[in-house]
Structures are given as structure tokens and as C-alpha cells.
Amino acid sequence: xxxxxxxxxxxxxxxxxxxxxxxxxxxxxxxxxxxxxxxxxxxxxxxxxxxxxxxxxxxxxxxxxxxxxxxxxxxxxxxxxxxxxxxxxxxxxxxxxxxxxxxxxxxxxxxxxxxxxxxxxxxxxxxxxxxxxxxxxxxxxxxxxxxxxxxxxxxxxxxxxxxxxxxxxxxx
Numbered sequence: 001x002x003x004x005x006x007x008x009x010x011x012x013x014x015x016x017x018x019x020x021x022x023x024x025x026x027x028x029x030x031x032x033x034x035x036x037x038x039x040x041x042x043x044x045x046x047x048x049x050x051x052x053x054x055x056x057x058x059x060x061x062x063x064x065x066x067x068x069x070x071x072x073x074x075x076x077x078x079x080x081x082x083x084x085x086x087x088x089x090x091x092x093x094x095x096x097x098x099x100x101x102x103x104x105x106x107x108x109x110x111x112x113x114x115x116x117x118x119x120x121x122x123x124x125x126x127x128x129x130x131x132x133x134x135x136x137x138x139x140x141x142x143x144x145x146x147x148x149x150x151x152x153x154x155x156x157x158x159x160x161x162x163x164x165x166x167x168x169x170x171x172x
Contacts, residue, residue: 016040023050039051044059059083
């Protein structure tokens with residue numbers, strides 16, 4: 001695990017305020033209400049990652065067109081190596097995939113988190129996910145997000161964010 005560069009805090013805040021359409025879609029329609037806490041524009045070491053699930057040590061990156069350019073692709077590869085060396089798992093999705101196959105993206109993220117949380121909390125790597133053991137429980141299919149137009153992944157605790165009545169800031 002890496003310490004983070006405090007000098008990046010203002011930039012991370014700015015990036016949260018100026019998120020792309022796809023980042024906002026993934027955040028507001030899936031990750032914000034996901035049963036396992038996730039952060040957006042999180043500083044890890046010398047980088048700011050798009051989304052981070054600390055319990056699973058999972059980093060989710062959304063890539064726009066500029067990630068296809070040679071220099072950016074090389075930078076992304078070096079960055080991924082650095083993060084992997086710190087014990088993080090990095091998964092990437094294109095912005096186009098988030099737009100065209102949102103349910104598939106959500107299902108893949110859900111799979112990754114369930115697998116990594118089950119492995120971390122289990123003495124045996126072959127243990128099944130935490131469905132009925134007080135862990136994640138049943139997470140509705142992401143398709144419901146598109147049909148309902150909102151995130152159905154309410155956490156226990158009530159309130160609009162599922163963490164009680166008090167709204168949490170996105171500064172973490």
C-alpha cells in the first residue's frame with residue numbers, strides 16, 4: 001500500500017467536480033450506492049484513480065479516446081504496473097463500453113469485488129462469495145439501474161445514500 005501525495009488533493013477535488021459523463025453515470029447509477037464502499041478520484045501513491053474500492057483493493061479506470069494514443073497507452077501501462085506492485089487490481093473500461101454496455105460493466109465490477117472480498121476474508125481461496133454469510137448479500141442486476149433510472153443498491157441504514165440520513169461528502 002502506498003502513501004499518497006497530499007499535493008494531489010486539490011486536483012482530485014477538481015476532477016470530482018468535473019467528472020466525465022461516463023464517470024458520473026457509473027458513480028451515481030451504480031458505485032455510490034454499491035453495498036461495498038467505493039471512492040471516486042482517489043489518490044493512491046502518486047496517482048489519482050477514477051474509482052477505488054478499498055475493501056477489495058480494486059481500482060476501476062474509465063478510458064476516453066486519448067487513452068488510445070501511444071504515449072497515453074504507455075503511461076497507463078506503467079501506472080498499472082505501479083499499482084499492481086502495491087497489491088491493487090486495476091480493471092479498465094472504455095467510455096464507449098460504459099455508454100453502450102452499462103449493465104455488463106456493472107456486472108463485471110460486481111464480480112471482481114465479490115471475488116476479491118471473498119478471497120480476502122476467507123481462510124480458503126476456494127471459498128464461495130459472501131452471499132449468505134453477512135457479507136455483500138444479494139446485489140440486484142445492474143440492468144435494473146437502467147430500467148428504473150436510479151441505483152437500487154441501497155445499503156442498510158436508510159436515507160438517500162443508504163448510510164443514514166446524513167449525506168456524506170465525496171472528499172475521501
